Amino acid sequence: MEKKQIYENLLVQLRGLVDGEHHRVSVMANATALLRELMGERFFWTGFYVVDGEQLVLGPFQGSTACYRIGRGRGVCGAAWQQAQTLVVPDVEAFPGHIACSSLSRSEIVVPLLDSTGTVRAVLDIDSRDADAFDSVDAHYLEQVARVIAAAIY
Ligand code: SME
DSSP states (O other), X not given: OOHHHHHHHHHHHHHHHHTTOOOHHHHHHHHHHHHHHHHGGGOSEEEEEEEETTEXXXXXXXXXXXXXXXXXXXXXXXXXXXXXXXXXXXOGGGSTTOOOSOTTOOEEEEEEEEOTTSOEEEEEEEEESSTTOOOHHHHHHHHHHHHHHHHHHO
């Protein structure tokens, strides 16, 4: 199936999954499971980091164990939070300050979740074992994914 079709299907399922549920941990947990289920090995690590004061703290995820806390502006996640924008990193080793939770991650995309005031409350972090795995199609759809989740929980 073409990537766009997989994402369209994902969005339909995600909207159904969050309908009527607003618990943050539960919605994030099921969202990571759905992403992993539909994207499979393409998404090596899929999870949330949640804003906690001046840091991001590890939230629900699918994949191997990861670091608990990331400072504002640190790594790809901290930079996406600080800049309040999606970051696509084709080669994590070329990103200054990248935090390597797994040496297997080669590229990643991080998408902020905004509340109704436009404040970043969490980020969705997806890593791939392949270099250059994410493009503008992924950014476009994962921003929609982030909006659906944020609307349910913030
Ligand atoms: N890659 C992230 C750290 C988190 S792990 O990938 C799960 C970063 O540099 O922000």
